[in-house]
Amino acid sequence: MAWFLLILGGLFEVGFTTSLRFVEGFRNLPWTAAFLLSVTLSMLLLEAAARTIPMGTAYAVWTAIGAVGTVAVGALFFGEPVGATRLLLIAGLLACVAGLKAAA
Secondary structure, X not given: OHHHHXXXXXXXXXXXXXXHXXXXXXXXXXXXXXHHHHHHXXXXXXXXXXXXXXXXXXXXXXXXXXXXXXXXXXXXXHOOOOOHHHHHHHHHHHHHHHHHHHHO
């Protein structure tokens, strides 16, 4: 269950980084609300997962999910570049997360 909460928290991290793109100095209230809700849920889920998963592992996995998800959202919805080097580095990040999961 803790790993599910951690993955869900990582997905909410993608939500808050994506929302942050649109807050316009926190003047855009709907996007600001989405940002605040996403960051709150993300942190709560990370904290809940870290009750079972070691904090260092939980934080590294949570961050990686957020980073990879944010790169994917940027590429798919905002036309951000995705080259071979970037994909290789993302694959390396995912391999590290899989290693942390296996070691836990």
